[in-house]
Amino acid sequence: MIRQIIRQLRAGRRFSLDVILDAADAHMVHAPRPVPAGPAARPRTPFETDLPPERIALRTLGGRDRLRVIRRILPVLAHMRRGVALYDRAAVPKRDVARADDIRDLEARARRLGAKDIAYVRIPRDAIFAGKGIPHEYAIVFTVEMAKAPIDTAPSLDCQIEVVDGYRSLASIAGTLSTFLRRRGFAAYPGTALGGTTDYPHLAELAGIGAIGYHGLLIAPEGGARLRLNVIYTNITNLPVRERNEHAWVRDFCAMCRKCVRSCPVDAIYDAPRDRGNGGRQCIDHGRCRDYFTEHFGCAVCVKVCPFSQVGYEQVRQRFKGNPSAPRFEIVDERVPLPAVASADARTP
Numbered sequence: 074m075i076r077q078i079i080r081q082l083r084a085g086r087r088f089s090l091d092v093i094l095d096a097a098d099a100h101m102v103h104a105p106r107p108v109p110a111g112p113a114a115r116p117r118t119p120f121e122t123d124l125p126p127e128r129i130a131l132r133t134l135g136g137r138d139r140l141r142v143i144r145r146i147l148p149v150l151a152h153m154r155r156g157v158a159l160y161d162r163a164a165v166p167k168r169d170v171a172r173a174d175d176i177r178d179l180e181a182r183a184r185r186l187g188a189k190d191i192a193y194v195r196i197p198r199d200a201i202f203a204g205k206g207i208p209h210e211y212a213i214v215f216t217v218e219m220a221k222a223p224i225d226t227a228p229s230l231d232c233q234i235e236v237v238d239g240y241r242s243l244a245s246i247a248g249t250l251s252t253f254l255r256r257r258g259f260a261a262y263p264g265t266a267l268g269g270t271t272d273y274p275h276l277a278e279l280a281g282i283g284a285i286g287y288h289g290l291l292i293a294p295e296g297g298a299r300l301r302l303n304v305i306y307t308n309i310t311n312l313p314v315r316e317r318n319e320h321a322w323v324r325d326f327c328a329m330c331r332k333c334v335r336s337c338p339v340d341a342i343y344d345a346p347r348d349r350g351n352g353g354r355q356c357i358d359h360g361r362c363r364d365y366f367t368e369h370f371g372c373a374v375c376v377k378v379c380p381f382s383q384v385g386y387e388q389v390r391q392r393f394k395g396n397p398s399a400p401r402f403e404i405v406d407e408r409v410p411l412p413a414v415a416s417a418d419a420r421t422p
């Protein structure tokens with residue numbers, strides 16, 4: 074991955090995050106039997122933009138700020154590199170059934186490292202991005218929270234740096250937990266903090282952590298809308314999956330609120346999420362968002378204005394009286410039932 078960056082720079086090519094992420098994905102071929110994407114899978118949204126360099130916010134920075142950004146990005150790349158290296162050393166699992174203490178220790182470790190929440194899902198094949206694959210069909214999904222103060226300054230460099238720090242935590246936690254699981258005898262592969270080969274918000278919703286808001290981001294009790302997500306793919310077949318998602322009311326609230334829809338500077342957020350045909354929801358016109366996002370340090374205005382970012386999940390829930398006229402959305406993908414195995418023996422006491 075780092076080699077790919079150096080090659081791009083040597084060739085005098087414009088730095089492309091998509092090329093870097095594709096290089097990271099290429100390590101997946103080393104997984105023993107990759108699970109391919111399903112027939113209704115969608116491609117990953119590209120980051121590439123046609124904007125001239127002088128309109129790309131990060132390219133306009135002066136020396137001091139540029140150094141500040143580089144100092145924050147290098148650890149992200151280093152952790153991502155360590156993560157993809159785990160694909161080159163394929164796990165040779167000795168176990169595929171977890172004991173309660175495995176799950177308890179995993180969750181305790183994740184919390185100590187800074188994860189806000191952690192849950193489990195069997196991945197529907199259509200949630201794998203088209204043309205990509207994953208090493209195992211089970212995933213551990215976790216969140217990290219971004220601090221409110223820098224997000225409140227969006228769009229700004231401080232806000233973008235907070236987002237970058239979020240990616241660093243995601244990459245670091247996923248790598249550490251994967252190594253921990255391998256030492257316990259399981260197969261484990263970290264998802265890529267940036268990009269990835271599966272639709273993380275969709276998986277987090279299926280795992281029951283929260284619900285996707287109208288801005289397309291996960292909203293959850295721990296961290297509201299100021300969350301970033303990552304996964305760990307594993308061969309553990311008895312992960313303690315949550316049987317219900319209790320957060321469907323969030324979208325009933327969204328149908329009333331629509332603050333992000335009104336606040337988006339380029340009207341990139343749809344009036345209501347659209348069915349994507351693969352179990353997920355399309356909330357954003359990514360073409361519209363991308364250029365503004367690139368010109369304004371990753372924007373994040375929609376995250377900032379969301380009441381779940383401002384006052385928190387519980388406060389919003391307590392004040393919300395319901396919205397009978399909200400459009401109904403299914404959360405659980407009925408075509409791929411969650412595994413009925415073993416929540417009892419593996420659930421954390």
Ligand code: SF4
Nearest residue numbers: 286327330331333379
């Ligand atoms: S700003 Fe309002 S409509 Fe948008 S995601 Fe947040 S709660 Fe939902």
Ligand code: SF4
Nearest residue numbers: 337362372373374375
């Ligand atoms: S990041 Fe900015 S441009 Fe993109 S959807 Fe959110 S508010 Fe709109």
